[in-house]
Amino acid sequence: MNGDCFLGIDAGTSGVKAVVIDIHGHIRGMGYRECDVISPHPGWAEQNPEDWWIACDGAVQEAVQKSGCGSAVAGIGISGQMQGCVLLDRQGQPIGNCIIWLDQRADEETEAINQLGSVKEMLNVGGYCLNSFWAPKLLWIRKHRPADFEKIDTVMFTKDYLRYRMTGEIATDVSDASLTFFVDLPKRRWSDKMIDKIGIPRDILPERLLESTEPAGRLRADLAARWGIRAGTVVAAGAGDQPACGVGSDVARSGVVGSSIGTSGAVFGCIDHPFVSEKPCAAYSMCHAVPDEWCFLGLSLTSGASFKWLRDTVFAEKKAEMALKKGDIYGYMTGLAQKADPGCEGLLFLPYLNGDKTPNNDKAARGVWFGLSQ
Numbered sequence: 001m002n003g004d005c006f007l008g009i010d011a012g013t014s015g016v017k018a019v020v021i022d023i024h025g026h027i028r029g030m031g032y033r034e035c036d037v038i039s040p041h042p043g044w045a046e047q048n049p050e051d052w053w054i055a056c057d058g059a060v061q062e063a064v065q066k067s068g069c070g071s072a073v074a075g076i077g078i079s080g081q082m083q084g085c086v087l088l089d090r091q092g093q094p095i096g097n098c099i100i101w102l103d104q105r106a107d108e109e110t111e112a113i114n115q116l117g118s119v120k121e122m123l124n125v126g127g128y129c130l131n132s133f134w135a136p137k138l139l140w141i142r143k144h145r146p147a148d149f150e151k152i153d154t155v156m157f158t159k160d161y162l163r164y165r166m167t168g169e170i171a172t173d174v175s176d177a178s179l180t181f182f183v184d185l186p187k188r189r190w191s192d193k194m195i196d197k198i199g200i201p202r203d204i205l206p207e208r209l210l211e212s213t214e215p216a217g218r219l220r221a222d223l224a225a226r227w228g229i230r231a232g233t234v235v236a237a238g239a240g241d242q243p244a245c246g247v248g249s250d251v252a253r254s255g256v257v258g259s260s261i262g263t264s265g266a267v268f269g270c271i272d273h274p275f276v277s278e279k280p281c282a283a284y285s286m287c288h289a290v291p292d293e294w295c296f297l298g299l300s301l302t303s304g305a306s307f308k309w310l311r312d313t314v315f316a317e318k319k320a321e322m323a324l325k326k327g328d329i330y331g332y333m334t335g336l337a338q339k340a341d342p343g344c345e346g347l348l349f350l351p352y353l354n355g356d357k358t359p360n361n362d363k364a365a366r367g368v369w370f371g372l373s374q
Helices: 049-067 109-114 134-144 146-151 158-167 175-179 192-199 221-227 243-246 303-313 316-324 329-340
Strands: 005-011 015-022 026-036 073-080 087-088 154-156 215-218 232-238 257-261 265-271 285-286 296-302 349-350 366-372
Touching: 005 049, 005 158, 049 158, 049 215, 049 221, 073 158, 073 243, 073 316, 087 158, 109 134, 134 146, 134 175, 154 158, 158 215, 175 285, 221 316, 243 257, 243 265, 243 296, 265 303, 303 316, 303 329, 316 329
Parallel strands: 005 073, 073 232
Antiparallel strands: 005 015, 015 026, 087 154, 215 232, 257 265, 265 296, 285 296, 349 366
């Protein structure tokens, strides 16, 4: 095959996907490995960073092998679930599990931050703070796990951890960093004012805050040999999964809006300037993966996760049967759904398996079947 190829990696909540494409956008190979969410208490949601790495390693090897063009990979792009709080110690090892975006535990800390000043005073960091942002999570860790907090050398996001494992370099990008409550959104840089106001040590934040398109490091030689890719291949800073999805779906110009369903269900749009929502409805603006553009996001937490829950409970036996046949359980389920009458005879499901964000912003919201009958 002539020409360069590119490797893309997406570290989602449900799993890690890798894809090799050529310069014309044709898919040459794909790989996927599933990951699970750990919920030690109601409302808590964690994942083990090592599980991401194992999944990433397997997915990349599969994609590159299927593509047959690993030696032609000229660059690596990466995206990932947003708002996860990965803590590294001075040896570069994770301190426990990552508290992911789905977690609801830091409500008291969120309220304390929102009492620090009015929305207008906090204009440059996006207004209303949410319990999924870094700021309240770090305050929660400091209060409830002080020994772990003292060990922190660096905090990073999901994709940044995988990139760190690939390159040995620590960095983050403006799109992910927007959801820390520590970023001056119009200026696209860390806000010393908010860092000082909240009282988090400045030096635990990644010093390198990059645009998504900037190089962040180069692939280690040992991994290059393992994956069948050239050593020193550039790895981009990358982006949070929603801004990256926005680029891929052409939501990259002001006024364009899109919707997607992964673990969550999201509405995502591109804007020329960040805005501030003065209502706690969990709709917020952030830096886009596109330089000099911003975006907004609102999401329901467990839209796609509800589909996975249905697979693993109601369709558990069928899932095992389909796995033996190497069949597609999701395809089977959607096939059944296509045969159902519109309205499902009044059966309703509320997909709130771990609270809800936009527009209810209610951590106590719970899933409901309504209208069941024989």
